[in-house]
Amino acid sequence: MAKPGDKDITLPFPILVGDIGGTNARFALLIDAMAEPKQFPIVQTADFANIDDALQAAILDKSSIQPRAAILALAGPIQGDEVPLTNCDWIVRPKEMIEKLGFEDVLLVNDFEAQALAIASLGDADREQIGAGEEKMAQSRVVLGPGTGLGVAGLVHAQHTWFPVPGEGGHVDMGPRSERDYRIWPFLEPIEGRISAEQLLCGRGIMNIYRAVSAADGKEAPLETPAAVTSAALAQTDAVAVETVSLFCGYLGRVAGDMAMIFMAKGGVYLAGGISQKILPALRGPEFRAAFEDKAPHGAMLRDIPTFVVTHPMAALAGLAAFARMPDRFGVATEGRRWKS
Incomplete structure (x- = not known):
């Protein structure tokens, strides 16, 4: 997890960005800072027992490019190493995502934080x-x-x-x-x-x-x-x-x-x-x-x-992608919300 005073907010590419709500989860892959996000089909949260299964089946198994980092916007407060979503049964466990799915870096933000990032540049x-x-x-x-x-x-x-x-x-x-x-x-x-x-x-x-x-x-x-x-x-x-x-x-x-x-x-x-x-x-x-x-x-x-x-049909993903490309442009707090391998 990010340490107090950690000012390095750059995440390693490729970066998976995700907007996870109560019913739908939307994902896109950002290969580098210059690339347009590659969007994946919308995931129905009810179709998967947990987010790890959804990511494995809908993203990782469908892409030859494996993301090193993930920035996920969640509909719910982010506290501790287990983050339940407000309106679905998924619990996001970044440490397990790093251990099981091969991510090096996971950052969680509030879903409307992602919307706010988007309106900076629409x-x-x-x-x-x-x-x-x-x-x-x-x-x-x-x-x-x-x-x-x-x-x-x-x-x-x-x-x-x-x-x-x-x-x-x-x-x-x-x-x-x-x-x-x-x-x-x-x-x-x-x-x-x-x-x-x-x-x-x-x-x-x-x-x-x-x-x-x-x-x-x-x-x-x-x-x-x-x-x-x-x-x-x-x-x-x-x-x-x-x-x-x-x-x-x-x-x-x-x-x-x-x-x-x-x-x-x-x-x-x-x-x-x-x-x-x-x-x-x-x-x-x-x-x-x-x-x-x-x-x-x-x-x-x-x-x-x-x-x-x-x-914009995918505004939250656009906001996360903007942050991933140019993190220094935004004052996104990472303490207590970032996990590294």
């Missing part, structure tokens, strides 16, 4: 701006990702270096503001007595809002999945689904504006993940940006901050 082709605001190139940024949960990370720029700041911002409190909110809120499902942002802004959050809207109006709630709700909303075939996605966009704008103020994110706020991409037509509407800017007494400041939807 070009116009990999993002779409929502609303007004002007990007300040060397200013701090924020990334939010509604998915299985709600991930949040900051990206602070200081001393010519980008510092990713992972955290649990998705669990901040949410409260009602509008008259409609006050009608809906009693029907929302809380978590241990409170409504957090994640209770609204993720896949199950879409269903939470949908059922609450239906209950508040005394209507049936026949749609059973987040995909069904978002599809019906975008197709304008279900009035409750349309309102659900409209509210979702507004609530996402509220949280995004809060995070922009916390990090003074004049470099922009980025929405990552599959849900943001799927509901992009709705995010282009007025609800998201209006809620983002509605931050008296700092509305003028928020109006100047740009917001983007990340459209």
Whole structure:
């Protein structure tokens, strides 16, 4: 494991980069600092008992080039030599990976740390701006990702270096503001007595809002999945689904504006993940940006901050690859998160 004060953050090529979530695991191989990442087919975590079996079968057995190092982004806190994932049964054991799979160097980071690394260098082709605001190139940024949960990370720029700041911002409190909110809120499902942002802004959050809207109006709630709700909303075939996605966009704008103020994110706020991409037509509407800017007494400041939807299909892998190529550009903490042979 990395020693306190260890400043050598360069990993040996070839480097395997991985983005491991609750359902899917995505991997790519970076042969050297100049090469484009070679992507492998997406792995379903349920198909393998553990990450070692998945890596052996899906990567190592399929490539003539064996990676010497691995940088893995995990959906969960990284503590100790055994790291369980939050939403799947895998436990990542870097010492065993080194012993059994032949890695020399393993670095674990938070999944939204990888998203933060990505937004340091996304070009116009990999993002779409929502609303007004002007990007300040060397200013701090924020990334939010509604998915299985709600991930949040900051990206602070200081001393010519980008510092990713992972955290649990998705669990901040949410409260009602509008008259409609006050009608809906009693029907929302809380978590241990409170409504957090994640209770609204993720896949199950879409269903939470949908059922609450239906209950508040005394209507049936026949749609059973987040995909069904978002599809019906975008197709304008279900009035409750349309309102659900409209509210979702507004609530996402509220949280995004809060995070922009916390990090003074004049470099922009980025929405990552599959849900943001799927509901992009709705995010282009007025609800998201209006809620983002509605931050008296700092509305003028928020109006100047740009917001983007990340459209890159493998943004986290791109962020890890950027770090692997140029680690000195980023202030990634390795102590307690790096293992060497």
